[in-house]
Amino acid sequence: MTPTADPEPAVSAGEDPRRYARLLTEVYDATMSGRRAPARPREVIGDSWRRVAGLGVDPDHGGPADALGAGELERLRRESGLEEILPDLTGSLRSVLADSENLLVVADSGGRVLWRSGAPSVLDRADRLGFVEGADWAEDSVGTNAIGTALVSRSAVQIFSAEHYVRSHHAWTCASSPIQDPRTGRVIGLVDVSGPASSVHPTTLALIDAVSRLAEAQLREKHRLSLDTLRSVAAPMLARCDRPALAVDGHGWVAAVASVPVRSRVMLPTDVAAGQLWVPSLGVCDVEPLPGGWMVRPADPADTVVGGESVPTTLRIDVSDTARTLVEVQSRFGRWSHEATPRHAEILFLLAVHRDGRTAAELAADLFGDHGRAITVRAEMSRLRKAFAGVVLAQPYRIDPAAVVELVLPDDRARLLPQSSAPGVRPFRVAQ
Template identity: 60%
Template structure:
């Protein structure tokens, strides 16, 4: 899934006086909020955003909820965002507009919650006064027009200046945000934003922020290629032994290797694929079996394959169909797998937390570790509660 790229649009053009433009914007804003005749029209991206904010019931004098999400939820969102590995690149790419400046760097998730901030203590204190804090929602339906929420909604890099913001208390600021998309899925992961006093606006900032976001996407694309290369190296000997047409694909359906199947870039997998016999578009009925970091997909024939067997020891061995692979887990991951092997009906996060730490409240840690395990073992592990899939035989 891809989204057509739209070039970013600065809030004002090079050479335009920000103070004069801000005065015009205030008149336009006041007229729009009171229903009076507009002395000029706002930019279309701003006009459309104002309309959405009004429809959402955002109060231009108060804004949205002031309370940020809890610390545990913030930590979980950070871990699940897919953005952690990009933080250094984003900060380095935008250092030129952050160093010795009143600007703050913000990274938000796909729902508009602020996950990380970076900037001087002075600018962070000013941001605190606006509720621009870690854990706060800056989605349009919470605080109206702003670079984070409007970039998420419009799907493009956005610069919002002064009274283009929907909430009056934000008019002293300018902000520039660009969405970051996962090249594997096309899904938006979040937004990188640079904000500061309205006087710090520069027309080139939106192009810079947008280019840094695109470079971050390129890094994700490179990491994905490396993952496919690793999957290909694991799958090659298995494909050679199967004696049947087969493909090795990652969890998103991107093809790493094929044998006696027409080459293709990607296949459509069900959202919750598991070891089973499923229908794959263009291939028909297929047997799906787990590989480290992906799946072995084989068009169904007359051969009946034995069930998958997981043997847990210092090394975990997975045997399925005509092939086998191994994984060296961390001690904690081995403990988790052993617990699930002993409790085939499954365990909740709280139960696993109690068994591992003698503390039922460390569920965030358990969920994060189980998420990492499921990236390796795929559909061998099920959720709700956590358990080995019914089709899997386990020896511990």
């Protein structure tokens, strides 16, 4: 599918939904048949259509697989991290959507529908599409739709009528906005409003995005309260501590420090346990449990019971998932993982394929096509090196030559970091 070079349609869905729907249908039919379209689809739509076509989603018969059973659905609800904020998340929207034709949906980070509510008539229509609790609405399951496409793009998305990849969804419009866990930066789910295409409104996307930001603010407040509780427990212990120490929660967020430079977070191993382990930016540390967290104390070299290097031995960069990049560091002191930002994912990928290193100017060209943006690169590298102290080195910027790098790529190289427009990444999107 190759979109035409013609300009975007001037009319918007809010101005004339019926006319816009007809134009989108013409664009869709022409694109699917390989003919010249009267206009380009929006960039987010064109990118999604190419992705799901590569995944083999059938535009004429695509649909979700059978929904999960009640037991598995309840497990996903508990593990989603959304249950505790669900009343606040959906309460205001229910009042806005009362007596409307729209459906309110909350999905998890994989695009699985966890909860939904709406009028019986719209619920019945959704049932016929398989848009039910427990159904998978990720892109690779049902093609371009607000839930799946918002998860891939990590941004709020509204999909109208024939912008959906599967024809049976063309009668619908939907708007979704992801919710990030402020403790980890990972997307834990999203909120979605869906309904008949005729119900589209230009303010719906802004409303959904505002609700998602409110949910994130509530999660931040809950996190702040948990750190306050940990601080009250740890403060007396730190006051008696005869060496530098930090009290951190299970995600490494710092509640209190003693004789240690102030910092907001340290990276803890995924399988953290009491004993000695390697912590980025601190080195080998003694770790002891606290109620709601851990006491972390940089170890005295004379007391270190685990020999060997104090740097990680393996760096695993997993870019196989189009929605996120996971980085795992493993050493003899433990294992920890980190979800990289889109920009840091690009940088880590580039450093992994250029093991001899890149200067700031070279990375600027790789990322932006402009050698002159070295200052921007240095700022990003400063943040990246704080997260991967001892792993990512400078002069030139490179991954420690002593580390083993495992780069996990998608099966379809054309889907490598699909949201990236970096000139240095594009040449590696080669079909296998």
